[in-house]
Amino acid sequence: MASEGIVFSQLEAQPLSQPWPGVEASWRHVRNVPSTAAVDPEGTSRQWHYLDNESDVLATGLVPRGTLLCVHGNPTWSYLWRTLLAEATSPETLATGGPWRVIAVDQLDMGFSERTGTFRRLEDRITDLSDFTADLGLSGPIISVGHDWGGIISLGWATRHKDQLAAVVLTNTAVHPAGFSLPPALQLALHPAVHKWGTTTSSAFLRVTHNLAQPALADEVRDAFMAPYRSVARRAGVGNFVADIPATPAHPSWAALDAVSTSISSLEVPALLLWGPKDPVFSDRYLRDLLTRLPQAQVHRFEGASHLVQEDRDIATPAFAWLAQAVAEPVAPVSTSSTLAATDASGYIPMLAELDTRSTDTTTAVVDMLPGGATRALTWAQLFRDVNDLATGLRELGVKPGNRVNLLVPPGINLTTLIYACLRLGAVIVVADAGLGTKGLSRAIKGAGPDFLIGIERGLAGARLYNWPGIRIAAEDFTGSTAAVKKSLFNVAATVPQLMANGRVSRLAGYPSAFAAPEADADAAVLFTSGSTGPAKGVVYTHRRLAAMRDTLKATYRLEAGTALVAGFAPFALLGPALGATTVTPDMDVTAPRTLSAKALAEAAAAIEATVVFASPAALVNVVATAAELSPELRKVMAGVELLLSAGAPLGHKLLTQVQELAANAELHTPYGMTEALPITDIDLPGILAAGVGNGVCVGTAVAGATVSIAPITGEGLVLESTTAANVTGEILVSAPHVKERYDRLWITEQHSVSIPGWHRTGDVGHLDSEGRLWVEGRMEHILTTAAGVKTPVAPEQAIELVAEVSRAAVVGVGPMGTQAAVAIVETNPAVKRPGLASAPLTTAVREASLSVGLPLAAVITIDAMPTDVRHNSKMDRAKLSRWAARMLAGEKAGQP
Numbered sequence: 001m002a003s004e005g006i007v008f009s010q011l012e013a014q015p016l017s018q019p020w021p022g023v024e025a026s027w028r029h030v031r032n033v034p035s036t037a038a039v040d041p042e043g044t045s046r047q048w049h050y051l052d053n054e055s056d057v058l059a060t061g062l063v064p065r066g067t068l069l070c071v072h073g074n075p076t077w078s079y080l081w082r083t084l085l086a087e088a089t090s091p092e093t094l095a096t097g098g099p100w101r102v103i104a105v106d107q108l109d110m111g112f113s114e115r116t117g118t119f120r121r122l123e124d125r126i127t128d129l130s131d132f133t134a135d136l137g138l139s140g141p142i143i144s145v146g147h148d149w150g151g152i153i154s155l156g157w158a159t160r161h162k163d164q165l166a167a168v169v170l171t172n173t174a175v176h177p178a179g180f181s182l183p184p185a186l187q188l189a190l191h192p193a194v195h196k197w198g199t200t201t202s203s204a205f206l207r208v209t210h211n212l213a214q215p216a217l218a219d220e221v222r223d224a225f226m227a228p229y230r231s232v233a234r235r236a237g238v239g240n241f242v243a244d245i246p247a248t249p250a251h252p253s254w255a256a257l258d259a260v261s262t263s264i265s266s267l268e269v270p271a272l273l274l275w276g277p278k279d280p281v282f283s284d285r286y287l288r289d290l291l292t293r294l295p296q297a298q299v300h301r302f303e304g305a306s307h308l309v310q311e312d313r314d315i316a317t318p319a320f321a322w323l324a325q326a327v328a329e330p331v332a333p334v335s336t337s338s339t340l341a342a343t344d345a346s347g348y349i350p351m352l353a354e355l356d357t358r359s360t361d362t363t364t365a366v367v368d369m370l371p372g373g374a375t376r377a378l379t380w381a382q383l384f385r386d387v388n389d390l391a392t393g394l395r396e397l398g399v400k401p402g403n404r405v406n407l408l409v410p411p412g413i414n415l416t417t418l419i420y421a422c423l424r425l426g427a428v429i430v431v432a433d434a435g436l437g438t439k440g441l442s443r444a445i446k447g448a449g450p451d452f453l454i455g456i457e458r459g460l461a462g463a464r465l466y467n468w469p470g471i472r473i474a475a476e477d478f479t480g481s482t483a484a485v486k487k488s489l490f491n492v493a494a495t496v497p498q499l500m501a502n503g504r505v506s507r508l509a510g511y512p513s514a515f516a517a518p519e520a521d522a523d524a525a526v527l528f529t530s531g532s533t534g535p536a537k538g539v540v541y542t543h544r545r546l547a548a549m550r551d552t553l554k555a556t557y558r559l560e561a562g563t564a565l566v567a568g569f570a571p572f573a574l575l576g577p578a579l580g581a582t583t584v585t586p587d588m589d590v591t592a593p594r595t596l597s598a599k600a601l602a603e604a605a606a607a608i609e610a611t612v613v614f615a616s617p618a619a620l621v622n623v624v625a626t627a628a629e630l631s632p633e634l635r636k637v638m639a640g641v642e643l644l645l646s647a648g649a650p651l652g653h654k655l656l657t658q659v660q661e662l663a664a665n666a667e668l669h670t671p672y673g674m675t676e677a678l679p680i681t682d683i684d685l686p687g688i689l690a691a692g693v694g695n696g697v698c699v700g701t702a703v704a705g706a707t708v709s710i711a712p713i714t715g716e717g718l719v720l721e722s723t724t725a726a727n728v729t730g731e732i733l734v735s736a737p738h739v740k741e742r743y744d745r746l747w748i749t750e751q752h753s754v755s756i757p758g759w760h761r762t763g764d765v766g767h768l769d770s771e772g773r774l775w776v777e778g779r780m781e782h783i784l785t786t787a788a789g790v791k792t793p794v795a796p797e798q799a800i801e802l803v804a805e806v807s808r809a810a811v812v813g814v815g816p817m818g819t820q821a822a823v824a825i826v827e828t829n830p831a832v833k834r835p836g837l838a839s840a841p842l843t844t845a846v847r848e849a850s851l852s853v854g855l856p857l858a859a860v861i862t863i864d865a866m867p868t869d870v871r872h873n874s875k876m877d878r879a880k881l882s883r884w885a886a887r888m889l890a891g892e893k894a895g896q897p
Helices: 055-061 078-087 091-095 122-136 149-160 183-192 195-201 203-211 221-227 233-242 254-266 284-293 316-326 353-356 380-397 413-425 436-450 457-466 482-487 496-508 543-556 598-606 617-625 632-639 653-662 685-691 748-752 794-800 840-851 876-887
Strands: 026-035 045-052 067-071 101-105 141-147 165-171 272-275 298-301 364-369 375-379 404-408 430-431 452-457 469-473 491-496 524-526 538-542 562-570 584-585 612-615 644-645 667-668 671-674 677-682 698-703 707-714 732-735 759-768 774-779 784-786 789-791 804-814 821-828 859-863
Touching: 045 430, 067 122, 067 149, 078 101, 078 221, 078 316, 091 316, 101 122, 101 165, 101 840, 122 254, 122 859, 141 598, 149 165, 149 707, 165 316, 165 821, 183 491, 183 524, 183 671, 195 203, 195 233, 203 221, 203 233, 203 732, 272 284, 272 316, 284 298, 316 748, 353 380, 364 413, 364 598, 364 677, 375 413, 380 413, 380 436, 380 491, 380 496, 380 707, 380 759, 404 413, 404 436, 404 789, 413 430, 413 632, 436 457, 436 538, 452 457, 452 748, 469 496, 491 496, 496 667, 524 543, 538 543, 543 677, 562 598, 584 598, 584 671, 598 612, 598 617, 598 632, 617 653, 653 667, 671 789, 685 804, 748 759, 759 840, 774 794, 784 804, 784 821, 794 804, 794 840, 804 840, 804 876, 821 840, 821 876, 840 859
Parallel strands: 067 101, 067 141, 141 165, 165 272, 272 298, 364 584, 404 430, 404 452, 430 524, 452 469, 469 491, 562 584, 562 612, 612 644, 644 667, 821 859
Antiparallel strands: 026 045, 045 101, 364 375, 524 538, 671 677, 677 698, 698 774, 707 732, 732 759, 759 774, 784 789, 804 821
């Protein structure tokens, strides 16, 4: 395939034999290619350097599934794609239907290709790539792969070779700057005072780009990226590439860019977008723009990765895993239909069905508890009216079915109205609560990429400060002399009261038309996990799956229409009205569950004569702690509660017994579940007491419609199959109609979660006992791999917490996998002033407790407060504690975990 004996002297470059880390000598080729670019005279031939793994493919004796055509951006070269070339013929790739041929070009004037002495614009570069593939004789199926400005060039090639194109893979790139200002880094690079020096005379542009790597590039890798650009003469293409960025319609390359960006919507092939969200150049806004043009695309955002995502993360393994599916099974076009009958063969009933049937009901639907004991309430008829008015106003503002609407509004009447207005419209609600903390909330919102953002003033301030995406809408009207200033400061397009009033006028005037029911399998919500085991993940629910969650709760707990519910847990702002339950939100800070007092809970229950209470474990801890504040009247109200539910973290029987004293006539249930599926199992207090002490926390049996199984863990690792055999420890698997549709823009995570066919992998570890009850033993990432085998932390933690001086315990593994030592970290009562090794008496007591359940401890450390998730204030970050304990035991300055 390659020309022989070509000398690089004219290129002032390295010979073919020059070794570079990660690049096989057999991959490196040069080729003279006739040029048809308008910038070149007729008959011109240009010399290309490229990497090609064809010899590796031939060595397998197999026919390649297809060819990846990889195009680098500025100022990199084909070296950027070396992991794809290596992985294309690996045993793992061969096992999934490989091999794949990978060709990575050095664009002309870049890398080790010829320095042409011409200014090659976007149209020329697309032509160049077409000349190269034609001369090489490439035929389909071809997967175009691009990065940075190589992305638009690869897409330009793709739009002109649809007959050969099988799929598109893109990493951080931009399609069109229309509507955006250029990133500051590119603005600076284009500035006349900086451009030539920054991109050509010096190596500044290269060094800045290389410094974007997260983590930093190894010295030998950095040297390899710099190698083709050592002299000023060899950096002319770098400068020209920057100068060819079309910032305005007057730019010579604007027309070519506009043509490509418009025509890529016609690419009816599978697409994969692998993205580094910390990229200061091509940020998430360019990802959102790409998704409007390639709506069929699968996405994975690598949290923490930056512009050189190929260097920051392994993109090769997931890329070939995706190709194994996508090229054989093309993604179906995204449906744009927005109509569906109210029910279908599966018995699906829309989330708004209960509200619609009660459109004239004058009984109370929702109540807010306000500071000072005041209340605000809406009847079902008023809620129905406000939902439709607001949906009409939002539609008039431009909210369309499928648009994402981020709701930064605390639970209560306003949030309930907004949720149901969005569901009425077919818009997708994005709920990332402030309990994630500022950093986690910002990461979640940017990842979800909402089209609209509706928030209280604090939320709007955050949107302005952190540049959160979405057209901004204020949840309330601004009042006073600063109203106009705030509206301008927060760049607010409208307020919810204004939209509701506008919608009411339109509806009373008979305009516009009625709302079409969303499709059952259209996206309805993106809900975020707590972030207790890593960055919070967006979990997508369709209308059908939300309705299934409602139906499961209804069937499991007999939550019929007419139930009066205290929603001390945010998800019930979504589910309460759909259940037909009169719902009250107590006076509390929902971002801090421990702010729910016994008095606030009882007052909320009294406001609607509540029969059901839902509160998180952390909230119940404070309710018990403040029970002395209850008057005789409020104690009587609590005695009227018939059902009390608590989920989010395991509850011990000691806490539940104390809660039972407050709600003497209530059934106490602790459903087990997660953001991805709630509930999955259920158990009541008598069931917990009957289960007794075991390895883990008993969370009961599967709820209506759910099935639970175990993927066993052996000494060699996880067995990827399911079993319901008793006393087999492994990853907990779940199947139910209300399990999430998928993880949002986390394709790799989603593939892992469904890698055991028919099941959702929860990431929790546990076992089923002989009576079919599920016991949770911890998280997969928290298991200990000791010399004595795999151990789980929950049982020893429970035993340790029975020691009088211990209030909370975490057991973690320290050391290499397979030979880890178990270490206990404990909070004490009274709390220690600073972390350190426990006293000898406490160490002895803790070791004896842990040993009683079969786990010897290497050390016991005291700590003033455990690092926990901010949403539940209860899920301990054992992975963080493990790293901290390792530093402390090694004598390093550990600080606080």
